[in-house]
Amino acid sequence: SAVISQKPSRDICQRGTSLTIQCQVDSQVTMMFWYRQQPGQSLTLIATANQGSEATYESGFVIDKFPISRPNLTFSTLTVSNMSPEDSSIYLCSVGTRETQYFGPGTRLLVL
Amino acid sequence: EDQVTQSPEALRLQEGESSSLNCSYTVSGLRGLFWYRQDPGKGPEFLFTLYSAGEEKEKERLKATLTKKESFLHITAPKPEDSATYLCAVQALGFGNEKLTFGTGTRLTIIP
Numbered sequence: 001s002a003v004i005s006q007k008p009s010r011d012i013c014q015r016g017t018s019l020t021i022q023c024q025v026d027s028q029v030t031m032m033f034w035y036r037q038q039p040g041q042s043l044t045l046i047a048t049a050n051q052g053s054e055a056t057y058e059s060g061f062v063i064d065k066f067p068i069s070r071p072n073l074t075f076s077t078l079t080v081s082n083m084s085p086e087d088s089s090i091y092l093c094s095v096g097t098r099e100t101q102y103f104g105p106g107t108r109l110l111v112l
Numbered sequence: 113e114d115q116v117t118q119s120p121e122a123l124r125l126q127e128g129e130s131s132s133l134n135c136s137y138t139v140s141g142l143r144g145l146f147w148y149r150q151d152p153g154k155g156p157e158f159l160f161t162l163y164s165a166g167e168e169k170e171k172e173r174l175k176a177t178l179t180k181k182e183s184f185l186h187i188t189a190p191k192p193e194d195s196a197t198y199l200c201a202v203q204a205l206g207f208g209n210e211k212l213t214f215g216t217g218t219r220l221t222i223i224p
Contacts, residue, residue, distance in 0.1 A: 040216070042199075042216045043199070043201075099161055102158055103155035104155050106155045
């Protein structure tokens with residue numbers, strides 16, 4: 001299985017600011033995803049990070065709010081822009097194949 | 113729209129007391145059903161992928177089964193270290209679709 005790291009592991013931010021979360025994988029992967037896990041709720045896919053092209057966003061998520069970069073096959077970033085308290089959540093990076101998806105440790109974000 | 117419902121929301125068992133967790137799903141066409149374990153403060157840990165009704169997979173004290181409408185995660189003679197939240201997710205058929213739709217999980221506590 002892939003070893004996935006995320007930075008930062010947690011952060012406390014003020015409303016109106018932006019935070020960029022990094023995801024690093026120890027091997028080249030084709031598929032990379034970003035999920036959100038809100039308190040007491042299930043994981044929800046934000047977008048698929050495509051290498052060399054724009055990310056594919058799920059319904060309810062837009063590029064202006066959650067811009068994503070994927071410069072190579074081992075790295076991606078997710079930015080949470082113009083944050084509000086409703087953005088307080090755990091953000092998770094995931095990689096894998098169609099048969100198996102592995103998750104990073106998550107970034108715990110609190111917006112005040 | 114794909115939906116996943118897990119029950120019960122929480123389950124407390126004595127050490128050695130076997131039980132089952134349920135995952136009911138509706139999906140346009142099932143490619144795979146995934147089970148994950150999530151410990152507090154960590155990302156989900158992949159356990160199993162099941163593809164067709166009647167399929168079973170085992171790992172230590174865990175056995176996952178699949179029917180056309182639901183999946184069960186059977187826990188045999190659990191130990192305190194099995195305490196975690198167990199997540200179920202489905203992946204629908206479709207070209208280029210790797211999205212996982214998650215349930216809200218079952219929080220399992222094993223009492224020594």
